Amino acid sequence: TQLLEQSPQFLSIQEGENLTVYCNSSSVFSSLQWYRQEPGEGPVLLVTVVTGGEVKKLKRLTFQFGDARKDSSLHITAAQPGDTGLYLCAGIPHFNKFYFGSGTKLNVKP
Amino acid sequence: SQTIHQWPATLVQPVGSPLSLECTVEGTSNPNLYWYRQAAGRGLQLLFYSVGIGQISSEVPQNLSASRPQDRQFILSSKKLLLSDSGFYLCASYRLTGQKNYGYTFGSGTRLTVV
Numbered sequence: 001t002q003l004l005e006q007s008p009q010f011l012s013i014q015e016g017e018n019l020t021v022y023c024n025s026s027s028v029f030s031s032l033q034w035y036r037q038e039p040g041e042g043p044v045l046l047v048t049v050v051t052g053g054e055v056k057k058l059k060r061l062t063f064q065f066g067d068a069r070k071d072s073s074l075h076i077t078a079a080q081p082g083d084t085g086l087y088l089c090a091g092i093p094h095f096n097k098f099y100f101g102s103g104t105k106l107n108v109k110p
Numbered sequence: 111s112q113t114i115h116q117w118p119a120t121l122v123q124p125v126g127s128p129l130s131l132e133c134t135v136e137g138t139s140n141p142n143l144y145w146y147r148q149a150a151g152r153g154l155q156l157l158f159y160s161v162g163i164g165q166i167s168s169e170v171p172q173n174l175s176a177s178r179p180q181d182r183q184f185i186l187s188s189k190k191l192l193l194s195d196s197g198f199y200l201c202a203s204y205r206l207t208g209q210k211n212y213g214y215t216f217g218s219g220t221r222l223t224v225v
Contacts, residue, residue: 006153040219042202042219043154043214045215097159098144100156105151
């Protein structure tokens with residue numbers, strides 16, 4: 001069973017469109033992170049959210065942590081081909097251990 | 111900043127052969143170290159983590175093992191590989207300083223194919 005469920009699993013959109021990726025769990029997390037991974041590479045950290053209801057922006061990316069700290073969303077405005085990749089959420093339900101979501105594979109077509 | 115060195119980048123091994131993947135960390139001391147396995151285009155499965163030299167916690171029962179002989183060295187091993195051991199293996203280091211959570215730093219991964 002997956003501790004963190006991400007949706008959608010796959011997303012193919014045209015350049016300029018907006019999209020939202022979701023990360024949901026029945027567990028409470030002390031913090032939650034979003035990573036982006038390109039093929040053949042390790043994931044790279046995008047953001048960490050720690051406070052329920054927190055919203056963080058990174059250029060065209062907006063991250064939100066749910067009020068109950070059980071879920072998070074990633075919204076991309078005006079997607080570009082460079083946004084293509086695998087997006088992973090990861091949370092810490094227990095000290096020292098991150099658990100990763102199942103991933104959302106995003107393809108932005110020019 | 112931390113840097114994770116992981117090698118080899120790709121590996122093709124026959125079923126039943128041994129395995130040794132090595133990971134070393136630069137730029138930090140006493141890190142928490144992790145081994146993950148990733149199926150193609152999917153999320154990461156935690157295999158082992160270590161909070162210090164000689165301290166290994168196993169998350170998933172399998173024919174893999176891990177060791178941490180030095181503070182910044184983490185090794186993933188197997189005595190006899192199975193076909194199901196194929197995958198993309200990632201080493202990661204985690205640093206938390208006070209209230210600042212820096213998240214994981216990942217190595218570039220090893221693509222293991224068992225044939």
